[in-house]
Amino acid sequence: MKKYLFKTRYKHLLAIVFSAFILCFIAFYNSYPLIFNNDTGAYIGAGFSGKVAFDRPILYGLFIFFLSFQQSLWLIVIVQSLIVSLVLYYYFRYFTSKLNFIPYFIGFVVLISFFMAASFEVSWLIPDVFTSVSILSLGLLIFVNELKIRDIIIISSLTILSIGVHNSHFYICLCVLFLILTGFVFKQIRKVYTISAIRIKRIVFAILLVIFSNLTLSTVHYIYGGGFKGSRGGVVFLMSNLVEMGIVDTYLADNCAQKNYKICAYRDSIPNNFLWAENSPINKTGGWIGNEDEYSAIVKDILTTPDYLKTFIYQSGIYTLKQFFNYDMVDIAKPTEMVNDAVAYYNNEYISYTRARQSTNRISFGFVNFAQNLIVGFCLFLYFLVLIFKRMTIKYRFFILFILLGLIINAWICSTFSCVSSRYQTRVIWLLPLPLFLYILEYSEPNAIQRRIKSVMTG
């Protein structure tokens, strides 16, 4: 018996490592981890300098700094892939009652690595892969009853880490959890929760974890001299999006005569790329910190004036839809100077970095993008049918809703408070086929089909 258990454990461990290897596919194909211009540079820079930037948390920078051992950025990709592989493994192990789940687990990883964006995300040196990790971890905490203490600790730690690495994760997770919590108010939904074995206790625990994550991040920022503050630059991001929505143009046209804002001097020349353009008013009038008060006042005024608010709500709806359907892998431009400088910290890898496909403009994902479109279309079609015609068990229907909720809230938060960028939805879109795979695993056995035929025969 002991030998059998050891063998099974060994097999599962091997499966996790093998899946992690598959998940690194795009990094191998590129011959080096993928970088996202300036952002990757900013994260590496923050990690090495220990300075908290005004626009992003330092945690991912520290994650890179410590886990790369200042030796190789490949280690980051490996750790990211192991984390994703482990969390997915937990789903296949705990979510279904089947013991022989390894082929389905590997099959799922192959699908999301070769035909969807999972490998792309894992191979990318930005914290985007952790959005999915945070949603998946919360899902495990909410849906699975029989988690071992060891696994609860691992999943909770991953939740704390994944929420802390990016500004948006805290809000996304909190929104998802509060929406689920609101369900307890309604009798009908409460019934669904009871059938799906969802307990209020676990949701409260998840909310506390999210809050704890934010407190941890604030403490880390405090230690590194950035003040006791979790998310950063929120108002400026929102201001930038209001510019893109065209609301700031109207607002300034209506109000510059009465109010003496610094930005009024540039109201005819505000660029679309408000945050990063060199000629942007933000750079001419005191930068992010210098403008925070003025932009806060403008944002507050816009959100409390019914006319602007109406436009904002309408645009927010449109932007959410745009973001939901924007998940192509396109942000793979040639590295900029800032990234080159940052990667120079890893001196021994610099040559392979300069010879990578991305650095030499030899990478594109046209086929994978199209394949992903087809998979997303198929999943949406199937899930819509399942939800509207009430097929599948309640537990699976609710899990599908949970994943869709994660995707929609991610689209809403990112598109409304930052901007519409393919990057934001690419990071979560590959979660879509997960419920389908779990359901197939649970109900695809020949015995199950025989049972169904028998049940029809016997009425």
Add this chain to the structure above:
Amino acid sequence: MNKNIIIVIFGAVILCFAGFNNKFPLLTADTGVYINSGFNRTVPFHRTAMYGLFIAHSSWGRSIWLVVFSQALILSLILFYYFRYFSQNANYTVFYLAYLFFITFCMSASVTASTIDPGVFASITLLCTWLLLFAKNLTRRDFVIIAITTVISSGMAVSHLLTVMLITIIYGVRLLFAKRRQFLGIIETSLKRIIITGSLVFTTCLLVSVVHFSLGGGFNIINKKNLPKPPVLIKSELASLKSYKEIAGKTASKHGVLGDIKKKPVKNFLSQMVNIKIDKYDRMDERSETLQAIYRWFNSDLRECTIARQSLGWLTFNYLIYSQIISVVLSVLGIILFSIKKTGPNHRNLLVFIFLAILIQLFTNVIQYGKSNDMDYQIIWLLPLPVFLYLSEAISIKKTELNQLFIVRAS
């Protein structure tokens, strides 16, 4: 809310996929002409004024996204009616959604529905005509909706109107001959239906002429009076007359105004039949009439427009084109297979209609616009429709047989 209404709205949202993916409705070189005509209340040269008015009203003068939603909603509703009235399967909504997803993600339906161009109404017109001629037991409400949609959609372009006219005439003639050797099958037309469709065509002609007359363009369906005028220059840095002349020349020649119209129509028609590329979504020039019109009439959308994939030159449909070609080939193979298997007259009638309608639509387009028109990809996604209908019925029959088998065994 009624389940069917949710399904139709969901279908409409899915049909807008290409627009969402582009981050802005897709634009063509002619979009500006239609927008200006709608808001200036003028009749554009060599076109009808209906689409311009549709833009002006459906957008509520506020957001261009509402135009795309309206188009997609109408298309989604008509496709829903199609499956409701022609599928024998009780779960017709499943096949409706399957078809809708298929044409959205594997073919160009979403691109067509998300474009500010009357092209999407070509297929709506064909589907409405089919419903009017053949659908049985139409409820009064559905009939009224379909009739109104037929009038509006066929009035969007002269070629649509010609297509409905020709189809009605052909089926009218066919009915005369069919009387002698009894019409077979569930789907058949009648003199009453032909007369109704014909009268709707007449109504459309009348409506378009009255609209043109009221807008000062003469009592006719094609305005040949007003040559295209340069748009009012909004910003000096955005437009210059010299470049406008080039653009206007290009647009006009694209629509055959300058010469290609009646040259070699048969050759053009044949080349059009095999040309299902999606290639007209180029980056818009800052001085183009389209961007000028967006600036002028949808000013708050301008920023969105300038950061759209199309405006940045990132919009490509390479894989969608491959997928479309494969889908067309598979559909034709499926249709041939079903024909060999001697499917019921139900399907044969539909196959004949779809083929005929597509050919007539292409022909009327070539006659009106010349060979550079892109109508083919705007209607080619109608081709898998008979296949989906066949599948829905085949599965329904199989299911009934299986249930009967279970009942026999159980007893």
